[in-house]
Amino acid sequence: MVTSKRGTLSREVICQAAITLIEAKGVNAFSLRAVAKSLGVDPAAIYRHYADVDDLMREVSDLALAPTVRDFRCTDDPRADVRLLMTRLRDVLLVNGVARLSALGPTRYPNELFITETMLDAALRCGLADEQAVLAYHVLVEYTVGSATLDAPLSQDPHTRARTYDIWRGDYAELAAADYPVIAQLRGLLYPGSDVVFEAGLDALIAQFLH
């Protein structure tokens, strides 16, 4: 006989099940029904704790940022702090494709708030005026999250990823050089790798915004 399941559910239990599911099967395995199933619970039960699936996703996406935030300590070099924090943020968004969940706007949960506070503080420590600090913060986060969102669908496995770039580079070989002369000239150099591209842009933005 099955005992009652009243009280077995909570936001914390649901979120943890979602994180476990994503870590095991990737972000595409995430759905409200899949989370309920992994808990052995009816899908409708989730609605006692979250308004809808977006509401759940927002909290899960913040929890997924924990590895970025845990153990992060500022140094006396604010530019290095920004660089490390944005690099780590990108990394964690790429793991299991979590970036897909972060396209819902700000969550206002603790890990996001820590990043915001740290970024704004670092910008001020660089000597920026308030308006400039805010602008630098927005641009850097937009660049980092946006870049991760585009890269997340790619395989995390380095070998598979390199093959993807090979294929994309190869696509250009089929074009008529007369139609696209510059692509034809440069196609061997395209897709140097998304890490290289991301860091080039990040360093450029830091150089430009943080003096």
Place this chain on the structure above:
Amino acid sequence: MVTSKRGTLSREVICQAAITLIEAKGVNAFSLRAVAKSLGVDPAAIYRHYADVDDLMREVSDLALAPTVRDFRCTDDPRADVRLLMTRLRDVLLVNGVARLSALGPTRYPNELFITETMLDAALRCGLADEQAVLAYHVLVEYTVGSATLDAPLSQDPHTRARTYDIWRGDYAELAAADYPVIAQLRGLLYPGSDVVFEAGLDALIAQFLH
């Protein structure tokens, strides 16, 4: 009696129906079944012309770029060319939220190829070496498309959009200033508007990469 529908379908007809659907009801109304329905055709019929829904989306997303490409002419100022092209690309991705379709990797359709060719050419005209031209191209496109992807879910209506920022700014008012002192200090300045943020980052990247 219904006449046979053999031959009524083609990639062009299907894509045009998809574009019309998206322009009428927004990108969230797009689905393979919705496109089929708007054509008065069985969903399975689409599979004679496209491998799957992603295959269809890739071609639709390139067609949606047409307004950016049509009538675009390079000038003798390559930096201005890059700035205008990226600004227009962002605009067209934000219209009807088309950016959501562009997160599937490169399409290799004509409008995308035009943008790639134009960007690489402009980078070379700035006097960049081949490797640097490729890097500048990747960073600028990643920033522009990434930024649009994050902004696309926001309402296009300026008033609704401003209200959204008001709400997001207001969220910070509920935080304890002791926990987040810098946010508390700067919260009135946050969310200056995504156009302002985007252009600040774009100009920074142009300044840094295109000398």
Place this chain on the structure above:
DNA sequence: ACCTGAACACCGTTCAAGT
């Protein structure tokens, strides 16, 4: 060759019913 129709395995969400 091209389209239809039915079927399958999924979604998010609502609402009346149980305990």
Place this chain on the structure above:
DNA sequence: ACCTGAACACCGTTCAAGT
């Protein structure tokens, strides 16, 4: 108060059947 079960309106995709 909390969870279940059934239902609704969607998805993408496959496959046998019609013409």
